[in-house]
Amino acid sequence: MERISTHQFIKLAAALVLGQSFLSAGSLSTMIAGRDGWIATFLGFLAGIPFILLALSISFRYPGKNFLQITEQVLGKWLGKIIGVIYILLTIRFGTLIVSQGVDMYTRTVLPIMSHYVIVLGILLIIIYLFYSGIEVLGRFSEVIYPIIFLSLIFIAIFIFPHFEHGELFPILADGLVPIIKVSVQVLTWPLGYILFLAGLLPFIPREKKEQKKMYKGVIRAVIIVSILSTLLVVVQISTFGPFEAARLTYGLLVLSNMVEVLNAISGVEVIFTLIWMGSIVLKSTALIFAGYWGIQTIFGIKGKIASIFLCLLYILIPIWLFRGSALVVSIWEMNQFIITPFVIVWLLILWGGDKWKRRKKAA
């Protein structure tokens, strides 16, 4: 069986927790928390750590099994199948939404009149290539692309500094903690979204005790780095646009990339950034296509070409026909808030409770 190294696992974790969140984090966090959106972003990401660790700790008790198999074993076959079907539908919908978001990012900026088909097929070419190359290649892809995405975001933060508006971050906590908590819950969806992929990835990660410890530490470090980076980007957006304007912009970071000017000589470099960020969309969509594939394999026992062709077709057809423009942004938001967050939390807690109850029962 294919395996990924601990290092690749950690890089994948960082890249997928970050995902495409940086595109809309500024708008999402300032809409409710205003100037304190950056605090909410930081706390929201950190709040995901216990859930990821919980998922890992459950999986280490069932080596070689994915979460759907563990669910069937702990909660029974039927409940496991029901959760599995929801999981498959969810990963397909979420994955295709992310591909559509990549298309949306291009059509709103550098390729506004380009046909959807061309961009969808362009993105899917890489996704399908990665998918057929296997999980190890995806791990290596994340090793290549994640540092580039990371540096591109830092580059923007540095070069946008001259456009900072004075004191936009202040006052801090003027509206109390309630808006921060509300936004943190919304931000939590990004680390939780990673658990969807992790649920299927588990059989491919190292099983040695020594490596498990490294994975715990590595995941914590990865989420902390991502939370700091995301917070920095929200700080940059609030400082540049002010909280009201930041909340109005659908993809604040695209506007920032459009503002980057170096010594009056270099400008109009947003196309480079969109290209780099496309890597992140590709990474997350591929991770979810894998998750969907593992789900179909586990629940329906369909293996090989049929499942993969079926999934690839869905990934081509849905982004082309279903999701566009503002409806897409709303769909992603609803998906995150009302489906992924409650589904993952409930699934994890039931599984954790069920596992504990079973163990106690066994011990008694």
Added chain:
Amino acid sequence: MEKKKKSSLKLSLWLIILLLIPVFLGGCGGKKEVEELAFIIGIGVDVGSEEGSYLVTMQMAKPPVGSESGGGEVENFTVSVEVERLSLLTEKVIEAFNKTPFTGTVRVIILGEELAQQGINEVLDYFQRFYQYRRTIFMLLAKGNAKDIMENKLRSSELPSLSMIDILEGQMEFNTIPVTRLGHYLTILGRVSQCPLIPIVEVIKPGQKEIEYSAEKGYEQLIGDSGIFHEGKLVDTLNDIETKGYLWLNDEVSGRYILIESDKFRVVARVTSSKTKYKVKEMEEGMGITFRIKTQAFLSEVVEKGEGKGIKGIKEWEDFVKEVEILLREAIQKECEEAVEKSKDIEMDFIGIGRKIEMKNPKYWKEIKDTWPEELVDFPVEYDIHIDINQTGLSRSGPGSFNK
């Protein structure tokens, strides 16, 4: 190991090629040759002849055909079209001039005075929404029509838009006008308590504004003063001194020349750096704000008046510098006071005092925000200005003092 490295490199190459494919998939579809594009540098917007329409003036830089100069020379190509909404201008331009306007190069937006009085926020939606426009674009308010300003033939033959951009960029060194970029204007709009300012550009004839020149080859343009906007409408203007006061209070001065005068001398001080901080604190009259300005300057010109004997001794010189510091402090304070006075008179918080209170004392701000800016009228403002004259040039007494 070697084999693994090779396969990893091969894989990386494949991934990079695949990642680049979406960019090339666009290929030549919908391509435009450079000659077919009109690179717009400045856009002027005025009220149109029909109700609800706009007269949009686009200033484009046209490379001269067959030019041998090889330099950055460009010809002025300015066209105006009347449209119901700004987005429609592309269609109109294509119909009339067989060129597609490319707006990614726009650096300045000039808004006509009449349009500004009617409201500019609706116009700005187009500039905010369309991705080609950068939020770093400068904004200017025309005295009169934007079209007239943009069609003005400058003596230097330079494009008016390019000249305006140069003037605004020159503000990095000397600050006499507020530089308002599109992004800044939109940010200030988000601060409910503050009114944004846009500097005013006007064509000046010889003799106007203390500028003399020969108008044979064209007219000069000047950016000074600024317009105050409330809910997108031009409600008032700031004169030169009030504008400079605004700059001091908002920490936007890094360089200035200031003339100070007493019964004994006339001195020009060059400000080399300045920092403005503020404190919101309880004062005798209630809660108030203190602006603390720390300025460094040097003397660039010293002329004695009357029958003075010149500043000869070291001690005399020290006293003189102290006196200059006091006068400079008063001059700066006067500019600040005029700005605050104007703000109180018209009950418009263009300085952003409300926002400063919000930053420093959010609790107090919550109490007064509903009555702001009416509350501004009686709001105590104090100044604490520190001047440091760090050098006085190469001499003490100048040639003007020799014979006295």
